Every structure is written in structure tokens, then in C-alpha cells.
Amino acid sequence: MSIRKHRTASPPLEPVAGNGLLDRRALLRGGAMVAGAMTTGAALTGAAAEPLQNDPWSLEMGAVVPAYQVPSRFEKDVVRTRSNPNNEIRTSHARTPHQLLQGTVTPNGLFFSICHSGLPDIDPAQHKLVIHGLVKQPLVYTVESLSRYPMVTRMHFLECSGNSAPMFSSAPLQVTAQALHGLVSNAEWTGVLLSTLLEETGIDPKATWLLAEGADSPALHRSVPIKKALDDAMIALYQNGERIQPGNGYPMRLLLPGYQGNMNVKYVRRIKLLDQPAMSFFESKTYSQILPNGKMWLFHFTQEVKSFITHPSFGHAMKGPGFYEISGVAYSGNGRISRVMVSADGGKSWAQAALAEPVLPKAFTRFRMPWRWEGQPVILQSRAWDEAGNAQPTRAEFIAARGQTDKPVATPLAFPNQHYNSITSWGIDSKGEIKHVYA
């Protein structure tokens, strides 16, 4: 067995961009290089650890193992924030706590949810999906019958197009990544491709759209181009390996990878092929955006490229100068993320972040950037590009095209407009306090 040369002799890392951003390859080569750098960079805490003792849990048998496990009681604050906890007769939003999560998979219990009329209590043995309209043969499917079809498993983000809408405010709201960006989550979906079912019903050549409608009490419906239905649309039955959560469409939902969340109709029970868009309530009103030039957009389906830093972010406390890893998520409805750049000086200089593999199309990609903070004021930003060549816009670029409110928005629960995707900036002062800023 040969003895390999230890790497602690590496020279200290020089920053690759302003305010202490380090080379992303420091992460890829393993921790030794960073550790080596830190001994000559900002000081480690230095104080010796206390002598180790056995804690009570090391000296007694633990609790009963539950049939369905939930996180430790010490994780009780890692929960969704809800807009309607008393189930008043209106829409309920539950937002994902991105600043408390890592990796790319959103746990099912923390997956964002918007329900327009509470959670329907659907018996999967009674649920039916009918496909009709401009087809050769209308057909009815059940959960049981669909379970015998060839399935696909794909990782995809799902984002409400109202996600990040508080950033239309003329002044930055002092709220967490959860409040700003909590209406996007990412899961592994398993189900039957819609094209497989449409092959069975046949498609009348006149069909150019379909409407998808839910079994919930408002019978929410949206129009979808047939082209998308034949591309990658799925009738999803499973979310992260288990049946879809009630708040996410149990027992089945339409999944349209990369398209705005509302179109991914939950509890889907009817698909009707049409020769025109249905102009449903949601596509006519909520998801049609007013532009600064007085025009309104119809059919803004794609969730454009976006990224935001989750660590560190508003609500976190910096523990003094030293090494930190900046990380966050990036995604695009156009395909894979090709690059994420990070800045610690408000966009004056940028360094390329490491992307955690695998980088999948229309899915969260976790980016990471080693950072040595000397305690000076900084502004952290991330900016993503996708494989189609789209760049996440700066806030200045974005509001020049899309506008902002005349007066600051009072609550992060408001939706002044839709499809906001510009850069998020976290300002950190010399005391380590983190604020949401516009830069």
C-alpha cells in the first residue's frame, strides 16, 4: 500500500472575484484544499472543544419506530408557511422553506401547494380520467388501469408563475427566500406520458389545444397546446416515489414540465381536445399579465430561467468572518442550467459556481460557491443561464421590460404581477445581518 502525498501543502486560495469568492474547483477537489487555505486565510474559531461525554440517548433504548416516519422534533420549524391556516373560503398557499433545505429534492411534506378550494378528499377507487372532444374514441381511465401502463420517471421543478412576485415591489420586502420564492419546488415524478393515452384515443387533425380540468370543487381548468401534450406531458401518479400528496393533486395530476404551475392541473379528471383555447378564468385573468405599455400577455406558459441563493439568505445569522459555502438553486423551463455565476460585490465581479450533478432538464440544479468572508459589507447575487442561451435578467433589465409597483408592496402574500425571474440580492453588513436588497 503506497502512501499518497497529503494535499495540505497547497497554497492558500486567492479569491477569484470581489469580496472573497473562491475558485469553485476548491469544492470539487475535496475539502483538503479549502482547509489548507483556511489555516492561512481568515482564522478558524480556534478555541479547543470541550471533553466529550455520553449523552442520555447514548445510554438508553430509543422510541418506537413509526410506520410512517416524520422528521425529528428538533426540526419542527422546517415547515411550510401558510396563507390560510383556518381554511377560510378562499385560496390557500403553502410555501417551501428553501432557506432551511439543501440538495435539489423537495420533500413531499414541504412541497409548495396552492389550493383554490381546500384539499379535496378523493377516493382513488372512484376517481376517473376521461379524454374526449376531438378524438376518435373517448376513453375513461382509472388509477388502477393507468397503473398498468408503461411509466416514465423524471425530475422536474414545478413553479407557480406568481412565485417571486413580491419582487415587483418598488422597495425590497424584508422576508425570507421562503416568502419570496417558496412557490417553487422540485420532485421526481412518475406517471404515464399523455401521448401514450392520446395514441389510444386518437387525435382528430382539427385538434390544436386541449383543456385539462380538475375534480376539485372549482373544477379548475386550463388550455394546453397539443404540441406540448405530445412532447413531454405526463399524467403523474407518484411524487418522490410515493403517491402524489393531496395538496399536489392526489390521485393524479397533469404534469407539464417547465410550464407555469397552474397549468399542471391537479386532480385531473377531464381532458378535452379542442380547436381553440378555452379561455378559462385563470388563463383569461390571473395568468395574463399587464405590461407597462398597456398591453396584456396571453399564454405566457414557460417558467423562464431563474436562480436564488438559499445559503446564506434573509433569516440566517452569520457566525463571524471565515469560510462559508454560498449555495442555492437554479432552474429553467427551457431545459438544463448551463451556468450559474455568483457575485459578492453586487454584480461588479462574478465567479462561476460549481453545479451539483446530475444537471437535469427543467429541474432544480444546486449551485455552490466557496467563500471567505472577512467581515466587510457584501451583496450576494446569483445569475443563471440555460442551455437554450437564456440569461436570468438583472433587476434593472427586468423592470425596464416588465415594470414594478408605484408604491412598495405591504405583504409578500400579494401578487402584483406574474413571471418574475430576475436576480435576488442579499446584503450582509459588517455585523453579519442579512437583508433583502435591490442591487
Added chain:
Amino acid sequence: MSTRKLFLALGLACGLGGGTAVAETPGLGQPIAEGDIAAWNIDVLPDGTGLPSGSGTVKQGAAIYAQKCALCHGENGVNPAPGFLPLVGPSKFDRIDTMKTVPYYKYATTLFDVIRRAMPYPMPKTLTNEELYALSAYILSLNKIIGENEVMDAKSLPQVKMPNRDNFVIWDPDKIGYDPLHMQGPAMR
């Protein structure tokens, strides 16, 4: 698009149906007649397709509204209960966050459709066709989109010209594969 999917799309577009260039599928869908879908087949399209028989007046609608709608949406469609939407609002959309109410819709059929499927919120799908036409007439009248003496039915409702109708543009036709020749319905042309 993969070659296989292209074949599938072409095969379907040419009306050849399944089985041309793709693998066998399980075929577990149960055939159903269009008539047997009627209870679910409630959508109304911009050109009026799907509108039922019946009719309603503004005056009839006012009485139904007072009884079944005003509690949440407010008397005369303004000053709704907290958390609920007004039904009367601006018809000029000159700020990006202008409140969007009924005058925002491109087509009057959207109003009929959403009442039919989703209202009253706690007991949806309970209104009769006459009530739906009457409520549509009343709410359009509250917004001064139609006169107080007009009658709404399957013929008149799709012909209502909404004030914001001509202000919409398709977001990014190339990106969503929007084909105006084939994807616009009769009412949008």
C-alpha cells in the same frame, strides 16, 4: 422531438391513429359515449360552444345576486368581504398591478363559465342555466358592458364585446409553438 415521437405526431396528425410507428399500448381505457360525459362537459368556449339553452335578464340576475353572491362579493359587486374579489373594477389597465376584475376578460363567455363551474364557492355547480344567464347579464351590466334591458342567452352572450378585448398579445408565439392559423378559435380571429 425524437424521431419516434415525430412519427407518432405525424401519424396522429394524418389521422392514422395509433399503431403506426409506436409500441403497443395496454388499451385499458373504457370507451364512453360523448353523451355520457355531459355532467362533466361544462366548459364554454369563446365562440359560445358549450352554452346551454335558456336565458336571463339583468333584473332577474340582481335578485339572484343579492341572495347567492352578495355576501362574499359585496353589494353591487363592490366592497367584497375580506379576502374576496370584487366583480366591478377598472376597465383601463394602465398599471402593472391594476386590479383585474370582469372587465379584464377577453370574452364574456369566461364569466359564464367560471360561475357555472365554481360558484357559489361553497356549493358550486348548483345554479340553473337561467340563473347563470341572469347572473352573467347582471354582472356585465354592473360593469356597464351591456345595458340594463339586455337579455343574455347562447346567442347574445358570445357577441358581447368586452372592453379590454383587443389589448392582448400572445406572449412568445415561437416558444410555445403558437400557430395563429390553427390555434385561434373562431372568436379570436
